[in-house]
Amino acid sequence: MRLNHLDFYVPDIAATADFFLRYFGLELREMNERIGRAILHDDQGTEIVLSRPLPKFGGADQVELRWQTYHIGFVLAERSDVDQLHIRLAADDAAVSGPPAAIRGGWLFYCTAPGNLLVEVGWRPSS
Template sequence: MRLNHLDFHVPDIAGTADFFIRHFGLKLKDMRSNNGLAILEDDAGLEIVLSHAIAKFGTADQVEIGRQTYHIGFILPKRADVDTVHAGLVAAGAVLSGPPAAMRGGWLFYCTAPGNILVEVGWRPG
């Protein structure tokens, strides 16, 4: 069994999609209606769906509730890649936890993507 997709409720689908495309190399697979739903895909086939909050799932996103209730993580093949992604996010004015640091046996940092999504970016020795 493999994980197929994750669906994140965000207020600005296009802005959040652009952030993940520019900084994390995801590809836009589908954009439905005008800012209605985006499907992004990584190079392994995992899809990240960006949609608006809907009533049957609680009607609120992390921006509305003002908290980060989960995080997602990207693992990179080289420690230097973490520094490169961090530098790109700094240049773009992203919200960052600080510079990359040694944590839990790896090299990582956190940033906040549009939609108040906490993102971990790291490398771990093989």
Template sequence: MRLNHLDFHVPDITATADFLIRHFGLKLKDMRGQNGLAILEDDTRLEIVLSHAIAKFGTADQVEMGRKTYHIGFILPERADVDAVHAGLAAAGADLSGPPVAMRGGWLFYCTAPGNILVESGWRPG
């Protein structure tokens, strides 16, 4: 069994999709309607689905709740890659936790993507 997808409820699907595509190398697989639903894919075919909050699942997204109730993490092949992603995000004015730091045996930092999604970027020695 393998994980197939994650679905995040966000208020601005296009802004969140653009952020994840630009800074984390995801590819747009499908966009349904104008800002209706986006399916992004990584290089292992894991999909991240971005959609609006659905009534049967609670009607609120993380922005409306004012909380970060989950986070996603990207693992990078080299420590220098973490620094490069951080530099790109900093240049774009992203909401960063600070510079990368040694933590839990690796090198990582956090940022907040549009939609109030906490994103971890890190490297761990092989």
């Protein structure tokens, strides 16, 4: 079994899509402002869908809730890749939690993407 997609409600689809395209190398497969959806892919085929909040499914995003109720994580190939991405994000005044640190056997930091999405960025040594 393989995870197919994750769908996140965000108030500004274009800003959130741009963040993931710019910093995480995702590919834009579809942008449909009319219906309020963007579909991004990673290099493993997993989709990240960014949608306008739908009332029939609760209708709130994390900005409206003012709370981060979940997070997503990216694993990078090298520890130095984590450091380099942190430098890029910090230089662009992105909301980063602090410098990378040794946490749970890996090297990681957190940042917040537009839409109040908490993102974990890390590296773990191969077993």
